Amino acid sequence: MSKKKILQKKYKDRLEYIQEKLKKNHDLIIREVDTDKGKIQIIFLESLADCGNVSLNVVTPLIEAEEMSEDIEGVKGRILTNNNIGDVKSLEAALMHILSGDTLILFEFIDGMIFSESRYTKARAIEEPPSEVVIKGPREGFTESIMDNMALIRKKIRNVDFKMERIVVGEETNTGVIMAYIEGKAPEELVNYIRSKLKTAQQKYIIETNYIEEELKCKGTAFDTIGYTEKPDVAVSKVLEGRVVVLVDSSPFVLTAPHFFMEEIHMADDYYLNKYPQNYFRLIRWVAFLIALLVPGLYLALTTYHFSLIPSVFVFRLAVLRAGVPFPTFLEILIMMFFFQLLREAGVRLPQAIGPAISIVGALILGDAAIRSGMASEITVLVVALSAISLFLVPKLYGATSIWTNVILIFSGVLGLPGFFIGFILACSHLAGLDSCGYPYLYPLGSMRDFSFKDHIVRYDVRKISNNILKKEDS
Amino acid sequence: MKRFFIGLSLAITLLLTSCYSYNDINRMLFPIALVIDIDEEGNVLVSQEIFHSFRSQQENAEQGQRILYRRSGKSFLDVISKFEEMGAQPFSYTQNKIIIFTERAAKEGIKDYLDALHRNQDFLLRPYVAVYYGDVVELLNMEIKQNEYLGLYLFDLFDRPVERVTMQHLKLFEVLKKRRMGKNVLVITSITIDKNPLEDKIRKDGAAVFHNDKLVEKITTEEMKPYAFMVDRARAGFLDVPHPHGEDKLLTVQILKGNTVSDILYEDGKVILRQTINVRTSIVGTEASIVLDEETVRKIDASVQNTIKKNCHELFHKYKEKGIDIFDIQEMFHRKYPRLEVENAIEVTEYHLQIDHHIEGTTNVTSFR
Secondary structure (H helix, E strand, O other), rough: OHHHOOOOOOOOHHHHHHHHHHOOOOOEEEEEEEOOOOEEEEEEEEOOOOOHHHHHHHHHHHHOOOOOOOOOOHHHHOHHHHHOEEEEHHHHHHHHHHHOOOOOEEEEOOHHHHHOOEEEOOOOOOOOOOOOOOOOOOOOOOOOOOOHHHHHHHHOOOOOOOOEEEEEOOOOOOOOEEEEEEOOOOOOHHHHHHHHHHHHHOOOOOOHHHHHHHHHOOOOOOOOEEEEEHHHHHHHHHHHOOOOEOOOOOOOOOEEEEOOHHHHHHHHHHOOOOHHHHHHHHHHHHHHHHHHHHHHHHHHHHHHOOOHOOOOHHHHHHHHHHOOOOOHHHHHHHHHHHHHHHHHHHHHHOOOHHHHHHHHHHHHHHHHHHHHHHOOOOHHHHHHHHHHHHOOOOOOOHHHHHHHHHHHHHHHHHOOOOOHHHHHHHHHHHHHHOEOOOOEOOOOOOOOOOOOOOOOOOOOOOOHHHHOOOEEEEO | OOOHHHHHHHHHHHHHHOOOOOOOOHOOOEEEEEEHHHHOOOEEEEEEEEEEEEEEEOOOEEEEEEEEEEEEEHHHHHHHHOOOOOOOOOOOOOHHOEEEEEEHHHHHHOOOHHHHHHHHOOOOOOEEEEEEEHHHHHHHHOHHHHHHHHOHHHHHHHHHOOOOOOOOEEEEEHHHOOOOOOOOOOEEEEEEEEOOHHHHEEEEEEEEEEOOOOOEEEEHHHHHHHHHHHHHOOOOOOEEEEEEEEEEEEEEEEEEEEEEEEEEEOOOOOEEEEEEEEEEEEEEEEEOOOOOOHHHHHHHHHHHHHHHHHHHHHHHHHHHHHOOOOOHHHHHHHHHHOOOOOOHHHHHHOOOOOEEEEEEEOOOOOOOO
């Protein structure tokens, strides 16, 4: 068999293979171009590819070529005008390029395939992220476009050591995941750990960052041991502190690892505004977290077991306020907390225009009606509302704190103050047992002397806390 | 293994918890004052003033209610258990503010009551203890305008700091502690009803002196001042001394600062109690005009010293003669000479008192415009 026939057969087989694999796809375009040397097939997905780019940089140069090259390097070097083209080694890779929005070029007279980048996805504009609003500081937020997100980070770090490694995750979606870090600053074992976790991820498909997060995070906990952010400035600060950030295609959230409990209390504008008021607000957030976690349990323990610890006048007031309530205090608190969760869920699920209004009206009416109907006392409504409002000050701890509040509440209901302390100690032990990519989740507590993470309860001067936080001080 | 240990620790906690007593706060009866009396036949009479919350169907509103309970029995705990027969809800003594012994019960002896109050874990150790001279029914039914509850009123009366030369009001735990020290002498605040043409009032009325848990004597309101000086409690208050220019008139000084340093010495079978009373005063009132020259100030100074000295000596000798050690001399002696034994220290005590008195001017400003 002559060489020409062999090439023609390969060309035909490849085309048939791709047609077979991508059949029943309305957006599949196969454009045939006749040249003096033979046929060329240009294959791309109309929905993903930039058709103008394909016409301008692939189709037109091939048609207008005065003399078609017979080797692949000649086509790449002298004919195609796109700036990102390359060889395709296998048919699986060819399919992957097509499914990613690239254009695949098959030659009847050349033994090889070329891809020309033509990806085009309509991305949301860069907007202020709704979940991390700041008073002062950058307003831009990540979008669903991984390229945009990479650009948002890259433009802030002009450093040759800054690396962005691409790893494809998900058997069915083949989602691009970018692991970004500063070489030499991020601990090598951390980078290797995350890389190996991503490469061995068992996920069949990746739709959102949480699919990756679950591969990296500590199991069996409601606390987020992997951080996430929508703000490029936050992601950049993490990278500069020696951490690794993970970007997932089609998600506006960027993962940061390792992530520590302390950071749940910190807000981005803590670093952009005057440190004295911000430290005050940070302390308020700490207090709010403790109120949210402990006050319902403490209230229950004191008002059902330990009357002697409450001032007499307040005991009498509490007794009068609860005089008409038929339920035990324990049940009363659970009911009110359940009501609150209903309201919150309704507020979150309803459209943004009416959600907050429904929540406020619902809270006012439900709270008032619960008291009037004798289902709950004013003080219980106050305690539950205080706990709930406090929780809004530390939104990233919402889920975990809600669960642990209930755990402490149950212990307090069963055992009084000893139960309250058991619940609290269990919560502390649980926190102390967690780790984030090999680092203790409660870091730097217990290791403040060894490490340079100085940004904990209060913030010091930015100059002093801008360190490589994962590096030991003596190293 | 981790789960096993968590389960085990929880099980142990549950099983070993002795105070397993969930109670809703609105389903409790809270005694606020406990009055202990005895009748002619020697039965114990206990009266309680109780706070109770309920929802009124008539007014459709929640409110607190004052309930008075009274039962009698063979012993204190017998009476306490009898209250359960009439209380529709459990009793919680956590809010009890005061334990009042009547004069009759106190004379009979309070040892058994203290023992029961100490051992029974339903009672707290922090209520004040007082002795009441008068009729119990009148006390409990008296209308107190400052507070709806007698217990809360007396708590405020005892607990607030006062600008008077007076002794420390004892709480139950202090009573239990003091009766084990020295010669088992207790000085407990006494109260009475002040019959007044305008309105009857409850007032403090000196102190009741207990020896071996029985009421034996009473310190009058006048004797309270020297007593307070001698037990180092004279921090503030007023002293009336004769006017330097007229014997029928009085001059009042205010104690700004005061403390008493006591020391014990044992010599030749005698105990010498040496006390130095340091007191700073300021002239705050006079019944007649006064020129404060050096001579007058010296006279006032001497007068204050003499008044304190005379009253202290009188009080000391009164109780020395009775052999009742209200000044804790036995305890001081025991601490200083733990190996020496003296039967009753006050009976062989010589009292040496030194007064270090200083009158302070009320202002340094001498020129006004």
